[in-house]
Amino acid sequence: MDTEHTERAGQFVQSRSRTANERLHALVPGGAHTYAKGDDQYPENLAPVISRGHGAHVWDVDGNRYIEYGSGLRSVSLGHAHPRVLEAVRRELDRGSNFVRPSIVEVEAAERFLATVPTAEMVKFAKNGSDATTAAVRLARAATGRPRVAICADHPFFSVDDWFIGTTPMSAGIPAATTELTVAFPYGDLAATQQLLTRYQDEIACLILEPASHTEPPPGYLEGLRELADRHGCVLIFDEMITGFRWSEAGAQGLYDVAPDLSTFGKALGNGFAVSALAGRRELMERGGLRHSGDRVFLLSTTHGAETHSLAAAMAVQTTYVEEGITARLHALGERLAAGVREAAAGMGVGDHVVVRGRASNLVFATLDENRQPSQEYRTLFLRQLLAGGVLAPSFVVSSALCDADIDRTVDVVAQACAVYRKALEAADPTPWLAGRPVKPVFRRLV
Incomplete structure (x- = not known):
C-alpha cells in the first residue's frame, strides 16, 4: 500500500463508530433500519455512525466532520436542522401530535x-x-x-x-x-x-x-x-x-x-x-x-x-421550495459539483473510470475498472479515499445547504482520490488499497 494512502486514511479515528456498529448488529438485524445505510455499503471499518448534523455537514460519534451527500437517502434536501422547518415543527409540538x-x-x-x-x-x-x-x-x-x-x-x-x-x-x-x-x-x-x-x-x-x-x-x-x-x-x-x-x-x-x-x-x-x-x-x-x-x-x-408535526414540516418544505427557488439552487450546486468532479477525474487521467451521471439535482457516480466495467472494488477504493478526506458520499446528491466552499473542498478530495484510483488502474488491481472486503450491492441473495 502506498504511503500517501496510509497517511490520509490515518487522519481520523473511528473507534467509537466501530463499537457502535457492533452494538447495532447485536440488536438490529443488518445493523441499520434501512439496508442502504448498512455498514456493508461502506469500506470495512469505515462506516461512520452519526452523532449530529447541521446544514450540509454531519459529525460521527468520534467527532469527525464530513461534508455529506445523499443526506437521509435523498430526503434531507434543505440540509439538516433547517430553521424554517424546525420552526414549523416546534409550533405543533406543544399542541399535541x-x-x-x-x-x-x-x-x-x-x-x-x-x-x-x-x-x-x-x-x-x-x-x-x-x-x-x-x-x-x-x-x-x-x-x-x-x-x-x-x-x-x-x-x-x-x-x-x-x-x-x-x-x-x-x-x-x-x-x-x-x-x-x-x-x-x-x-x-x-x-x-x-x-x-x-x-x-x-x-x-x-x-x-x-x-x-x-x-x-x-x-x-x-x-x-x-x-x-x-x-x-x-x-x-x-x-x-x-x-x-x-x-x-x-x-x-x-x-x-x-x-x-x-x-x-x-x-x-x-x-x-x-x-x-x-x-x-x-x-x-x-x-x-x-x-x-x-x-x-x-x-x-x-x-x-x-402526525401533526410531520405535516407541518411538509408544509414548511413546500413553502421554502417555492419561495426560495430551492430546485433551481439544487441544479446550480449539482452542475458546479459535476463539472468539478469531471475536471478532477480527467486531470488525473481517470475521466473514463470515475463517471458522474444523472440530473444535476440528483447526481450519482459510477466507478469503472480497467475494462470500464462497474466495479465494487473500485467503488470501495473511491469511498475510502473520500471518507479519509472528510466527504461522506454514497452518491453526489446535493442539498441546498451546501456552499461553494463545500463543493470546492469536495472536488479537491475527489482529485486526491482519483490520484490513488489511477495507481490502482495502472496496477490493474485495486486490492492493496481496499484494506478489507469490498462494498456490496444492497439486493443480493446471500449475505
Missing part, C-alpha cells in the same frame, strides 16, 4: 400539497414511501379488476412489500404465486411496453415507474406511456419519491407536463421528517373514501400518517 379525530393541520397540509402539485386532485398522507406505492397498486387493482402489476425494470426500488420485493434477489419468504403477478417493462421503450400489454391483455392493472432517474425520458416517452395506459385501460402511476421537488416543485409530472392517474411522494417532502403522500385523480382516490357507491378499498389507514 395525534388525536382521535383529524386535526385541522391535515386540511391545511392537503391544501398546501395540492396547490404545489396541481396535477393531483386528492391526497392522502402516510409515513413511508412503500405504504404509498402499495396503496397505489392496490387501488389500481381494485379500479381495474386486474391482478398483474407492471414495474419498470430499470428502476431499482418501489416498495418493501411482496409485489415488488419478490422480483429482487432478496425474495426469501415471498410466495412464487405473488411474484408471478408482477411483470416488467424497460424504461424508454414504448414498443416493448406495448408488447407486454398485448401479451397480458386485460390483465395488467397498472404501469408503475419513476418518470425519470439517471437519464432523462426520451422525447414523447411519458406522453406515449400515458396513451398506452389509456388505450389498454390500466392505471399510470408515477413514483415521485426522488423526482418530487428535485425535478420541480410539482415533481417530474409538473416539469414534463404529463399527468399520471396516481403518484407517490416522499423523501424530500419532510426534509427528514417521516411523511409520504399518495395523490391522484379524484375518481380513483375516492374509491378509498366514503363518498362513492362501489366496493370499499382499504387505501391507507395509518395511526401515525397524519
Whole structure:
C-alpha cells in the first residue's frame, strides 16, 4: 500500500463508530433500519455512525466532520436542522401530535400539497414511501379488476412489500404465486411496453415507474406511456419519491407536463421528517373514501400518517421550495459539483473510470475498472479515499445547504482520490488499497 494512502486514511479515528456498529448488529438485524445505510455499503471499518448534523455537514460519534451527500437517502434536501422547518415543527409540538379525530393541520397540509402539485386532485398522507406505492397498486387493482402489476425494470426500488420485493434477489419468504403477478417493462421503450400489454391483455392493472432517474425520458416517452395506459385501460402511476421537488416543485409530472392517474411522494417532502403522500385523480382516490357507491378499498389507514408535526414540516418544505427557488439552487450546486468532479477525474487521467451521471439535482457516480466495467472494488477504493478526506458520499446528491466552499473542498478530495484510483488502474488491481472486503450491492441473495 502506498504511503500517501496510509497517511490520509490515518487522519481520523473511528473507534467509537466501530463499537457502535457492533452494538447495532447485536440488536438490529443488518445493523441499520434501512439496508442502504448498512455498514456493508461502506469500506470495512469505515462506516461512520452519526452523532449530529447541521446544514450540509454531519459529525460521527468520534467527532469527525464530513461534508455529506445523499443526506437521509435523498430526503434531507434543505440540509439538516433547517430553521424554517424546525420552526414549523416546534409550533405543533406543544399542541399535541395525534388525536382521535383529524386535526385541522391535515386540511391545511392537503391544501398546501395540492396547490404545489396541481396535477393531483386528492391526497392522502402516510409515513413511508412503500405504504404509498402499495396503496397505489392496490387501488389500481381494485379500479381495474386486474391482478398483474407492471414495474419498470430499470428502476431499482418501489416498495418493501411482496409485489415488488419478490422480483429482487432478496425474495426469501415471498410466495412464487405473488411474484408471478408482477411483470416488467424497460424504461424508454414504448414498443416493448406495448408488447407486454398485448401479451397480458386485460390483465395488467397498472404501469408503475419513476418518470425519470439517471437519464432523462426520451422525447414523447411519458406522453406515449400515458396513451398506452389509456388505450389498454390500466392505471399510470408515477413514483415521485426522488423526482418530487428535485425535478420541480410539482415533481417530474409538473416539469414534463404529463399527468399520471396516481403518484407517490416522499423523501424530500419532510426534509427528514417521516411523511409520504399518495395523490391522484379524484375518481380513483375516492374509491378509498366514503363518498362513492362501489366496493370499499382499504387505501391507507395509518395511526401515525397524519402526525401533526410531520405535516407541518411538509408544509414548511413546500413553502421554502417555492419561495426560495430551492430546485433551481439544487441544479446550480449539482452542475458546479459535476463539472468539478469531471475536471478532477480527467486531470488525473481517470475521466473514463470515475463517471458522474444523472440530473444535476440528483447526481450519482459510477466507478469503472480497467475494462470500464462497474466495479465494487473500485467503488470501495473511491469511498475510502473520500471518507479519509472528510466527504461522506454514497452518491453526489446535493442539498441546498451546501456552499461553494463545500463543493470546492469536495472536488479537491475527489482529485486526491482519483490520484490513488489511477495507481490502482495502472496496477490493474485495486486490492492493496481496499484494506478489507469490498462494498456490496444492497439486493443480493446471500449475505
